[in-house]
Amino acid sequence: VVTVKPASGITIGAPKYPKPASIANPAGGNNLMVYKGKVVIIVPFTVAKSAKPGPAPIESTLKYQICNDKSCFPPASAVAKSSVLVK
Numbered sequence: 001v002v003t004v005k006p007a008s009g010i011t012i013g014a015p016k017y018p019k020p021a022s023i024a025n026p027a028g029g030n031n032l033m034v035y036k037g038k039v040v041i042i043v044p045f046t047v048a049k050s051a052k053p054g055p056a057p058i059e060s061t062l063k064y065q066i067c068n069d070k071s072c073f074p075p076a077s078a079v080a081k082s083s084v085l086v087k
Contacts, residue, residue: 002041005059009051010084013044026070034067047086055083 004012018040020033043060060082065075 007056
């Protein structure tokens with residue numbers, strides 16, 4: 001799950017996730033919906049005409065859980081800080 005905390009004057013749209021693959025749950029039960037390999041999540045945004053020119057900070061958090069063919073690891077998260085140059 002991706003969440004984004006934008007600077008003032010920037011509006012974040014709904015993230016666009018790729019289609020997951022369905023695999024057998026190694027623990028039994030329902031299949032798991034997973035992403036394999038490199039995953040690209042697109043997060044659209046718009047900049048208001050009234051936004052202050054200059055760098056606008058954006059902080060993104062990805063909550064994820066890594067699994068292999070035998071088990072799943074505890075959920076984790078990663079934070080990325082970046083900026084958009086408003087002109």
